[in-house]
Amino acid sequence: MTRFEANGRAVEVAVEPRMTLADCLRDVLRLTGTHIGCEHGVCGACTVLVDGEAVRACLMLAVQAEGRRVTTVEGLSHDDTLTPLQQAFRKHHALQCGFCTPGMITTAHALLSEEPDCDADRVREVLSGNICRCTGYIPIIEAVLEARSAYRGDGRAGDDGERR
Amino acid sequence: MRNTFIGAAIERREDLRFLRGRGQYVGDLAPNGLLHAVVLRSAAAHGRIRAIDAAAALKIPGVHAVITAKDMPGGPPIIPMRLQPLPAFKPFEQPVIAADKVRYVGEPLALVLADSAAIGEDALEAIAVDIEALPAVTDRAGAQNGGSLLFEAAGSNIALEFRATRGDAAAAFAGAAYRRRERLKVQRHFGLTLEPRGVLAEWDAAQGRLRVFGAAKVPFFNRRILAAQIGLPEDAIDMVENDVGGGFGARGEFYPEDFLIPFAARQVGRPVKWIEDRRENLMAMNHARDAEADIEIACAADGTILGLRGETFADMGAYMRTNGAVGARNVAQFMSGPYRIPAIDIAATLVMTNKTPVGTYRGPGRFETDFFRERLFDMVANELGIDRVEFRRRNLVAEREMPYALATITPYEHKDELDSGDYRITLARCLAEFGWTEKAKLQGVLIDGRYHGLALGCFIEGGGAGPKESARVALEPDGAIAVYLGSSAVGQGVETVFAQIAADALELPIERIRAVFHGSTGYVSDGYGAYHSRSVVMGGSALLDAAEKFRAALRAAAAQRLGCDARAVAIGEDNVAGPDGRALPLTDFAGLSAEGAFHNKKHTYTYGAHAAHVTVDPKTGHVAIVDYVAVEDVGRIINPMTLNGQVIGSLVQGLGGAFLEHLVYDENGQLLTGSLMDYRLPTASDFPNLRSIVLDMKPSPINPLGAKGAGEGGIIPAGGVIANAVANSLTAFGAEPRELPLSPPRVWALLEEARMGNANGE
Numbered sequence A: 001m002t003r004f005e006a007n008g009r010a011v012e013v014a015v016e017p018r019m020t021l022a023d024c025l026r027d028v029l030r031l032t033g034t035h036i037g038c039e040h041g042v043c044g045a046c047t048v049l050v051d052g053e054a055v056r057a058c059l060m061l062a063v064q065a066e067g068r069r070v071t072t073v074e075g076l077s078h079d080d081t082l083t084p085l086q087q088a089f090r091k092h093h094a095l096q097c098g099f100c101t102p103g104m105i106t107t108a109h110a111l112l113s114e115e116p117d118c119d120a121d122r123v124r125e126v127l128s129g130n131i132c133r134c135t136g137y138i139p140i141i142e143a144v145l146e147a148r149s150a151y152r153g154d155g156r157a158g159d160d161g162e163r164r
Numbered sequence B: 001m002r003n004t005f006i007g008a009a010i011e012r013r014e015d016l017r018f019l020r021g022r023g024q025y026v027g028d029l030a031p032n033g034l035l036h037a038v039v040l041r042s043a044a045a046h047g048r049i050r051a052i053d054a055a056a057a058l059k060i061p062g063v064h065a066v067i068t069a070k071d072m073p074g075g076p077p078i079i080p081m082r083l084q085p086l087p088a089f090k091p092f093e094q095p096v097i098a099a100d101k102v103r104y105v106g107e108p109l110a111l112v113l114a115d116s117a118a119i120g121e122d123a124l125e126a127i128a129v130d131i132e133a134l135p136a137v138t139d140r141a142g143a144q145n146g147g148s149l150l151f152e153a154a155g156s157n158i159a160l161e162f163r164a165t166r167g168d169a170a171a172a173f174a175g176a177a178y179r180r181r182e183r184l185k186v187q188r189h190f191g192l193t194l195e196p197r198g199v200l201a202e203w204d205a206a207q208g209r210l211r212v213f214g215a216a217k218v219p220f221f222n223r224r225i226l227a228a229q230i231g232l233p234e235d236a237i238d239m240v241e242n243d244v245g246g247g248f249g250a251r252g253e254f255y256p257e258d259f260l261i262p263f264a265a266r267q268v269g270r271p272v273k274w275i276e277d278r279r280e281n282l283m284a285m286n287h288a289r290d291a292e293a294d295i296e297i298a299c300a301a302d303g304t305i306l307g308l309r310g311e312t313f314a315d316m317g318a319y320m321r322t323n324g325a326v327g328a329r330n331v332a333q334f335m336s337g338p339y340r341i342p343a344i345d346i347a348a349t350l351v352m353t354n355k356t357p358v359g360t361y362r363g364p365g366r367f368e369t370d371f372f373r374e375r376l377f378d379m380v381a382n383e384l385g386i387d388r389v390e391f392r393r394r395n396l397v398a399e400r401e402m403p404y405a406l407a408t409i410t411p412y413e414h415k416d417e418l419d420s421g422d423y424r425i426t427l428a429r430c431l432a433e434f435g436w437t438e439k440a441k442l443q444g445v446l447i448d449g450r451y452h453g454l455a456l457g458c459f460i461e462g463g464g465a466g467p468k469e470s471a472r473v474a475l476e477p478d479g480a481i482a483v484y485l486g487s488s489a490v491g492q493g494v495e496t497v498f499a500q501i502a503a504d505a506l507e508l509p510i511e512r513i514r515a516v517f518h519g520s521t522g523y524v525s526d527g528y529g530a531y532h533s534r535s536v537v538m539g540g541s542a543l544l545d546a547a548e549k550f551r552a553a554l555r556a557a558a559a560q561r562l563g564c565d566a567r568a569v570a571i572g573e574d575n576v577a578g579p580d581g582r583a584l585p586l587t588d589f590a591g592l593s594a595e596g597a598f599h600n601k602k603h604t605y606t607y608g609a610h611a612a613h614v615t616v617d618p619k620t621g622h623v624a625i626v627d628y629v630a631v632e633d634v635g636r637i638i639n640p641m642t643l644n645g646q647v648i649g650s651l652v653q654g655l656g657g658a659f660l661e662h663l664v665y666d667e668n669g670q671l672l673t674g675s676l677m678d679y680r681l682p683t684a685s686d687f688p689n690l691r692s693i694v695l696d697m698k699p700s701p702i703n704p705l706g707a708k709g710a711g712e713g714g715i716i717p718a719g720g721v722i723a724n725a726v727a728n729s730l731t732a733f734g735a736e737p738r739e740l741p742l743s744p745p746r747v748w749a750l751l752e753e754a755r756m757g758n759a760n761g762e
Helices: A021-028 A084-091 A101-114 A120-127 A138-151 B087-092 B117-126 B140-145 B169-174 B219-230 B256-268 B278-284 B326-333 B366-384 B388-395 B423-434 B436-442 B494-506 B535-562 B640-659 B718-729 B744-761
Strands: A002-006 A009-013 A047-050 A053-056 A069-071 B035-041 B047-053 B063-067 B108-114 B128-133 B158-166 B178-189 B198-204 B209-213 B237-240 B272-275 B288-299 B305-315 B343-351 B408-410 B450-463 B468-475 B481-485 B513-518 B575-577 B583-585 B593-599 B604-616 B623-633 B691-695
Touching: A021 A047, A047 A101, A053 A101, A084 A101, A084 A138, A101 A120, A101 A138, A120 A138, A138 B640, B035 B117, B035 B256, B035 B278, B047 B108, B063 B117, B063 B256, B087 B158, B108 B117, B108 B256, B140 B305, B140 B343, B158 B326, B169 B288, B169 B305, B169 B343, B178 B366, B178 B640, B198 B256, B209 B219, B209 B256, B219 B237, B219 B256, B256 B272, B288 B326, B288 B366, B305 B326, B326 B343, B326 B366, B326 B408, B366 B388, B366 B450, B366 B718, B388 B423, B388 B450, B423 B436, B423 B450, B423 B604, B423 B623, B423 B691, B436 B450, B436 B604, B450 B623, B450 B718, B468 B535, B481 B494, B481 B535, B494 B513, B494 B535, B535 B575, B535 B583, B535 B593, B604 B718, B623 B640, B623 B718, B640 B691, B640 B718
Parallel strands: A002 A069, B035 B272, B209 B237, B305 B343, B481 B513, B623 B691
Antiparallel strands: A002 A009, A047 A053, A047 A069, B035 B108, B047 B128, B063 B108, B158 B343, B158 B408, B178 B288, B198 B209, B198 B272, B288 B305, B450 B604, B468 B481, B468 B593, B575 B583, B604 B623
8 A cells, every 4th residue: 555645635545566656646546637748757747746846747656655745736726716826827828738737837836836036047947848739838938937926925826735 | 790809818718627637638538447458569660460469468467358450350441531532542541450561660450458558568568470571661762663562552652643733834944034943851740749649439339329539620520430430320429529638730630549449449348548658659640741842943033933843752651641641732732832923833742651651730731841932032032142031022922913823733623722911011010020120230140159040931821621610509598608619629729719709799798608519529510620720710600600590590589479570689698679678588598509600612821921030059050049020910810819829839839840850760660769858849948039920911801700720820931931040140151951950960060061062162
């Protein structure tokens, strides 16, 4: 049995040692917001937060999540409203087909949680590990830059279950 | 018809689910009793199948079945062509699974059904395949010499020759003061979608019904193919469109797996799901581009173009797939682009090779042919000593010449014409926004170790393929409206854009358009899908018709109850009223529904211009984009936000084709770029300086919305404009790029060759 926390909930899963965290989240826990785009760590669609850090769920085994705190895009969402980061994505048309979006949101959330004052070059550098085929990236960068203010001071925007 | 929401930058309704991880893509579905399918693909590029032995695989616990061609009585079905289904292509069409021969690395040999994809992948390694290797044909020369034939019965590796003709080319060239001939090449790359392909099929034996999830692009057409192949009436098959992670022309065509998965589900009586992995995707999804040109232009001394002639070649890969001929055809027909070229004679030869079959990729044939044409134009303007802007401006088709006949394609006898527009508007706007005059002094100049280069190009973008599209409008019990479309969503924002059109057509607030259903075969009687930038043009016009019919039906129903003439009924947002002021609530008419259609065989032509400013590092061959301006006129803008998104997204894909993306094969037909580490895609840090300007100056006269296609304009001119900018930065060396992609090694090699050539010349 592997025990970890998924989006604030304690879970216990019986998985083969070879199962990736991405497959475990999607197929076992049915958290299908985490998308699989390449399974070799290039595209970033499967990015989740493990103890607050952006991690490619296709490059981590489920058993390695033992005792960790895993947050997926579902865990960054509220039922009725969009978070400031999500609102900025919508406002800037930073998504089209939506397939890369969960990985972009989790990666940007991890970045802004650590570096709410990052500049455009830093945003581009960090998000260059996530592939988007639809938007050309420019609106994604604009959205992340706009969302910075929500991560400064007390206005912590995303809710990954952690208050730093 | 109001004009309240059309033209407004409305935020997308799709975003609410996508941003919260609540989209539902085909891979997210997991019905009870699901089996996972995995495809065994050929590791050989060309060979004869001697044996496939799955005995060991079947012994693995969790493996339920292994399906091969032998399980298909009468042999595996053949996938017919959807577009340009000419008799000459028949011998080259693809069976759904290899039976006697394999013709490319990645061709399906067997399908494993297992409790999980992981067990299925274990089983792949336990299947023994015996293939007698044959020499692989990997390039045009190998295809043309016919030493190794892919299809012995066809007797040749040449599938067809298209010819695009207009006027008398021989006469135009005979009398011309100036001619130039060039050989140019665009590399194989493709419309990689971030979501790999996937199919899930459920067979209901009791009802005799098949449900196929993961449909995209052209579900109605694919249903016709599947029904014929699998022996079911069309109405016994439901094609269900889920959220779709990108289309770009490549997803949603009928692929081998679109038969294999439903066939397997029917065989085993359980739901079967197949999700492509990225390695398969790179070798199994339609490849594209891969074209060469050997063309010659004739001009008068003042730069007026008199004629264009020559040969082009397109590498089809191993089979003619559903839309495989489109790119080659377009290369020939659209080489003239937005320019007045009175005499044209271009041949397009389609050659078969042992590589993944090709299909369309956003701007099919147009990206390639714009690179050929615009590259040639810059060389001509330079040689004639005419300003490159003036050369283009002088030769653009003028508004008074519309409609303007394009070259005719044979076989097919397809005639086409430019519908409308003033091409000088977008050129002038592009130059002004770009600041061409001020930047011109940078042309070819070395600053801080980098050479600066500027270029521009003009383009057309065809859209609105017919023959028809359908739409339906229905009133729900609470007074909300549901819209049903024959158009498909591939991530472009169909639900939002069509809600805007519906709200204005029905004269209702947009919130009342509760849902826009699209893509699945159950929604309208007949649908034609999403390709050739047709959704807004065709589906939008069909929706106007449906809305008009809905309002007429509502008036008629109200008139009956109000005892008045239908023409006297006034439709409000919440009720309908007669001339005497008596009103009935709209909800009284819940269930009312009307289907509309739009028929059209002509094409719309969006047009525009791009300009680029690049710098080149001569030591590394690295090219940086300092500024890039894209301007296009789409006739009528429904949503400027999603339109700009299409332009920039499309442009970055074009820059991927100009600089990075390349499907490379070795001489044995092995794909060398089978991962995203090797097949380089643009990332967030590559192209930050791009600008899009969208206009609605000249509505199309051939549809009631006045709309023209959008979404492909960004990609079409990108290769030509970038290559010209690189060439212009390197005028000091006389380096002329004639082949894409302009990766750093190629630019560096180009410079080295030019340096050596210059040294030898001195």
